[in-house]
Amino acid sequence: MFPTYEHYKQERAALIDRDRSLRADYAQVFSETELKADRIVRSIRTAEAASIWGAKHPEIAHPFPGMEFLTGRSIIVKTKLFEILSKMPKGALLHVHLDATVNAKTLLGLALEEPAMHVRVPQRLTRDNIASVLMEFKALPRGMVTDSESYMYGLTGAGYAPNTWVPLRAARETFDVNLGGPEGFDLWVVGVLSIDPSEAYGTHNTVDKIWEKFASIFQVSGGLIYFAPVWRKYLYEFLRSSVEDGISYIEARAMFFMEYMVGEDGMQNVPHREWLLMFDEVQNALKEELKQQARESEFIGARIIYTTLRFITTEELDWYCEDCISLKKEFPHLIAGFDLAGPENILLPLIDYAEGLLRFRERQREEGVDIPLILHAGETCGDGTHADMNLYDAVLLGSQRIGHGFSLVKHPKLMEACREKGILIEVCPISNEVLRLTSAMPMHPLPILMNNGIPIAISSDDPGVFGNVGLTFDMYQVLVSSEVTGLATLRELARDSLKYSTLGPKDKEEALDSWQRHWEIFVEWVADLSS
Template sequence: MIIARILILLPLVSANKPQFPLGIAVYANPEFDICHRDMRAVMETRDLKFFNSVIDKTRIYSWPLKNFKSDIESLHNSPLFQLVRKMPKGAALHIHHKAMVNTDWLYLQTYRTNLYVCDKHNHLSLKFFKTPSNDCNWQALYERRRNPLVRQVLEDRIRRQMTMLTEIPDRSDTNVLWEKFQNIFTFLRSFLNYRPLAEDHFYQGLLELYEDNVMYVEVRSGLQKLYDLDGKIYTTTETVNILHDVVTRFKADHPDFIGAKIIYAKSRDMDHDELRSFLHETVELKKMFPGFIAGADLVGHEDAGYKLKDHSSLLLEVSNWTDFFFHAGETQNFLLQPTNLQIAIRHNAKRIGHAYSITKEPDTLRELKEKNIPVEVCPISNQVLGLVSNLRNHQAAILFALDIPVVISNDDPGLWGAKGLSDDFYMTLMSILPMNANLYSLKKIARNSIIYSTLSENEKAAALDSYEKRWQQFLINVTMPFCDYTQVMYSWLTLDRNTW
């Protein structure tokens, strides 16, 4: 068994000293002796003996240097990734609705009935109709596929418009990458807004997270209006109801899944009137769905020039009625003052998405820490969209060193082939955390995701208790192959969890 070989090869670590500095400090419990030697072997996952003995060290060490998109298959086949995939992850707190699901699943949905395709200005559009409208030269997709001369080219084009994976992996022009990125969402909009598909898509997104051992999720969604074949257009409130029903159904099917909330997110390039309407709509939705609508966010390419300071007065109008979870600092351009990060902190954002440029703003960084505002770090997204080429240089390393609260999330995993949170956890361990980091460092990050979620205090306590049980079961599962069963059960029953 490959995991067994990993554990045998991994070295021992001290049972008592901190394994990670400052806020990620983790202490091993000397009273917890599940096959103590092998248990401590599980903790340590970064020693060179592991790389020498199990996987070619040079190739593993090249992964942070490569763009994530260039070597996904090898990464997913690595034994260490498989170990990370098995561990409980806590919550995904920064993920976008339309990019939750893997591209293979999305592509299979293009075989649904009543789907039409339009080719205009060398860009495809997909939409469901009972009878196609005349706003474009809509053709039944199944009929186009029947023509062998166009089928393969057409299918390749559809796949290319669904994913970042088909692009040159090491392209570093952020404007080009963002244009491609935003075009994917434009392409998916009319396709995924078909109500039957929208329901299945959201359910599938929850399922992919659940299968990656994620317990809870807060999804950023534009809450775009859904439609039916008969021409019905659903209101935003109706759309929220539909998504809420999907979560209810998913929880009924998976009772150990804690749940999901929506962060209502719109583009920051709205004009004054549009933004006021959006913010007040968020307040009303939060009143109608207090346990489902978490708050608001403004998203988009920061380098395009849209600034939070332009909206400060409107944000202040509703700040007592809703919470903010701003994207800010997803840029290398920190010259314009005040920065989006400064405005986000002034408006008491509950969490800040990315904050990649914050290490260039010492005063802002100090204020962030004083207010205990967590940063949602999405390392693979930052690499794919050109903020950092080598993940060893990711600015989150400084946040960890300074004891800034951090949660790791996946942003748009479906667009680049990531599996739930595991890829971002894995790359954080391999590339960003210090060399003495281990699985318990990832455990601390996972616990952070529950602590800094919008769950109530009682819900957080219950979620943390559930997480501990899953974590202990995870440890038993990975050590069971070489542990004496009675020793495992004795350690399990006598464990003092408060010391972990």
């Protein structure tokens, strides 16, 4: 006996219901205002899929919602949906690398304010080599550079001697007019410090190739960022722009690989503790500014995930762990966790550091501190490669959250473990796409993670490099790439970002309460859009 069509439809609805029962947005209680706002957002998404993404764009061959971000960004910013999401209270930003949080043009502007900042290149710049030459930046002690001719020739003059330091301002002012003059200099620097569509989707369209470009950016930008006067202004710009985008709390990965930063005197003599003092001073100054504007509830604060690189030796790991413990004891309110970063496909796997990380846990017990591991793992397309296998070690080592976890969907038992243990995955949609783990957002494994009930926080990873500063762009890409996902889903993602942060119970409760108040104001505004 075949079922009736009515019975068939009931079975179908029940199967869909069971299939989605593990999602964070399943069986949650939503107010009438939230449901109305959700319907409005879905309606706008549907309309813009046809009217905007379905329209012809001369500069873009095949536009579609969730397409390659660097190409589609110019369309995204024109949408009503993007405007709505830009006003959304987003909770916490849990995965972002501090030395890639401010866009390249702004960073260059900050550096140009500092007379001590210099630049050099290995050969005189010409039209033939400018696309391939990398510059080096460095703040030099007053009076160290005495070659006045280098000022006159700049980087493009016939008399420029290779590897000669030139004051940054002078290099810009003397830039050859045939290469664009000062504006050409800006374009050159910004091009080196960011990834453009032609690179991500053309010349560097594989994971290994794009990582070469990606790594070169940090080699160059460090000379600008890790100079104390720039560092302070850089931190302020990052925190300010985050607040303006609706982010109320941040746990940023700070790279402590270098033992010292360059100080105002041009000497590399600023230790890690001074980095944290500046971080605290800057965020406290921002909090005071917001308080004066009656906006103090918009920013809870920011903390640091101590991070170093995966090519250090196991012996060096012990030094960094001890340094982290020392900083945690002096700045218990600032150190949120510990991580090892870098291209997983290339650098050492977690198993090589497992013994040292277990020893780190024991040293914490001895010193009376708690520094959770918050490890990068599974940022790969591999299946059974050492990068993919890092996920097993992250779970077994007790990582409180996992950064990226892109290949996690290949491992049913690990997904089950993450769900049962409450291990949140810090998903970085735009980063994963630009770094070629997926071709576009509709192919991203995020829905698989969500449908398996794994806690998720949407993050931006390296927004200064990708042009996705804040969280609005990543939220947008997630929303337009799934018919299941709606505003109600984004509510749960934002809540989980705070719920799975390293804030203490009291601070977490206050953060969630504050976020809820802002959320209610936001959905009221969205619900009124149809009026």
